[in-house]
Amino acid sequence: MSIDYQKLALPYAAPAECHSPEVAHRPVIVVGGGPVGLTLAIDLARYGTPVLLLDEDDKLSTGSRAICFAKRSLEIWDRLGCGEAIASKGVSWKVGKVFFGDRLLYAFDLLPEAGHRRPAFVNLQQYYVEGLLYDHALAQPNLELRWKHKVVGVEPSDECVAVTVDTPDGTYRLRCDYLVACDGSHSPVRAMLGLEARGQVFRDRFLIADVKMDSDLPTERRFWFDPPFHRHGSALMHRQPDNVWRLDFQLGWDADPVAERQPERVIPRVRAMLGDTAAFELVWCSVYTFSCMRMARFRHGRVLFAGDAAHCVSPFGARGANSGVEDAANLAWKLHYVLRGHAPDRLLDTYCSECERAADENIAHSTRSADFLTPKSETSRVFRDAVLDLAREHPFARKVVNSGRLSTAAMLADSPLNTPDVDPFDGAMAPGTAATDAPIEVDDRADWLLNRIGGRFVVMHFPDVIDRNAARALTEAFGHDMRVWQGDALHVDSLLVHPANVSASAVDGVPAVTDAEHVLAARYDARPGTTYLFRPDQHVCARWRSFDAEAVRHAVVRATCNGVV
Amino acid sequence: MTELNIEANLALPDDFYEALIDAHRDLDAAQSARVNARLILLLANHIGDLDVLREAIRHARAGIDAECGDIP
Secondary structure: OOOOOOOOOOOOOOOHHHHOOOOEEEEEEEEOOOHHHHHHHHHHHHHOOOEEEEEOOOOOOOOOOOOEEEHHHHHHHHHHOOHHHHHHHOEEEOEEEEEEOOEEEEEEEOOOOOOOOOOOEEEOOHHHHHHHHHHHHHOOOOEEEEEOOEEEEEEEOOOOEEEEEEEOOEEEEEEEEEEEEOOOOOOHHHHHOOOOEEEEEOOOOEEEEEEEOOOOOOOOEEEEEOOOOOOOOEEEEEEEOOOEEEEEEEOOOOOOOOHHHOHHHHHHHHHHHHOOOOOOEEEEEEEEOOEEEEEOOOEEOOEEEOHHHOEEOOOOOOOHHHHHHHHHHHHHHHHHHHHOOOOOOOHHHHHHHHHHHHHHHHHHHHHHHHHHHOOOOHHHHHHHHHHHHHHHHOHHHHOOOOOOOOOOOOOOOOOOOOOOOOOOOOOOOOOOOEOOOOEEEEOOEEEEHHHOOOOOEEEEEOOOOOOHHHHHHHHHHHHHHHHHHOOOOOOEEEEEEEEOOOOOOOEOOEOEEEEOOOHHHHHOOOOOOOEEEEOOOOEEEEEEOOOOHHHHHHHHHHHOOOOOO | OOOOOOOOOOOOHHHHHHHHHHOOOOOOHHHHHHHHHHHHHHHHHHHOOHHHHHHHHHHHHHHHHHHOOOOO
16 A cells, blocks of 8 residues: 555654754755755765755645656656656656647657656656655665754854754754755745845746546647637646646636636536546646746855755746756755865855756746747737647647747756867767766666766776677776776776677676667767766766876866866 | 848849738738738748848847837
């Protein structure tokens, strides 16, 4: 029997600190136990940094809320050891269909190639994601979770952050080196510091109706402009686990948000969509508006902001929770390296520069989608309708139709942590890109590249080999070169990739894999000698056409801000 | 980068203008707006090059901005 994560009361414990004059010091306090805070806390704990997570509530997400979790989020959770639990509970999909009236305008496939462990998306109620992350968090020895511990004061100084926490048993104080606010779009921490997120509020309202029903409709994202069952608005349909379907209706700005979520108003809309004879049960309703906004800076001294606390987008494109999970993965290794003394504090500034830019891109996509769905002027409505009209007959116009451009991994193209290419490369895996997955074999067993990289800097090298003995010799030589790093704080791991005809096995502690289907080399435009450097969060930060330990060392120094300023 | 051609390029200017005006005959303002929007989208797709389109948009707007006293 599965746990009902919606009803689960998370255990509250009275803090020992209430009765102690000592103010305890923590390396990192994470505020907020949503998908972003939990991901960050687990990631930090697994690196070996002790984390305290504080949440004002003792419940997981109320209602299904975010339901579309992207491939990149799943890959991050795979690295943390809970990707399988989340992905297997979710419903996989990759095809979207866009209708105008009752006609299919076009379909899109978000992952048209095989050879990836994870699908483009899984749909899963947010409370399941949080519940599965919570279960995984409980298993982390370095992670302490405190529910109903509400942060009511945050006072940063040059040396630390003083935190005041309110509980049912009284108030206590803590200090920490860094505090990360993952406390949502209304971020109380942000307000306590007198900071704000700025941007654009869209004058439109949407109804979410989650219904439970048996249906043999395909698992795909369906989006309608001006459908016969909901004239002059848009509508969306998505499958979730447990036979729950997400229905979304555009209501317009003048809709009454309270009246519209009453069952007597919702049920006729659902019936119009599903047919008069459809048997369904309403499980959750919500009327929402949305905005696209961000904080000017995601870092204020020793306080950092991640997820919705730092940036908000419209739901069309599934860029909210997914970008927050990427924030968490980007920040975790940097905080760990800084706290361990492996990198200077300014490495944390690159969290800001990388994730602020990613947020701008998400906001740009989200704003464009919102402008298409909710035209802001009569003229923009005329153009929108003209695009839809033309799209019936003209394929070019279908490319302009925008029902949400769906979340893809952030491309950190301009990051100061990247070593720019000096050698010519084709393909997508430029420095800044999140590593693309590929099927591999390890000791003749099928595996995935992304299972073999991440958590540390990893050098992936494609040696020039023709047979197994040569492979062994090269593996040993490579291992010798890389031993330069042993004992070094930066812990660079290595991974050798052998071609299909060479069975790989680890030699002298240097792991090796076989590119049995030649997919890995193709996706990374690899030739004999090609070398990639991955960051702990699996982003590519350098690549070369040959292996040079000194070049790798320089790239690692650069990617950890250990160079001379 | 291809540049927007602002030299005389219409093969038959009077015929073009007549066809453009004819396209709006018997239409009310809302219908005309729809025709114009579709026409712009079709021509934009034919041009394709975003630099050229941006340049055309800038030219199209230049005189309008001037009315607000804002000359770029």
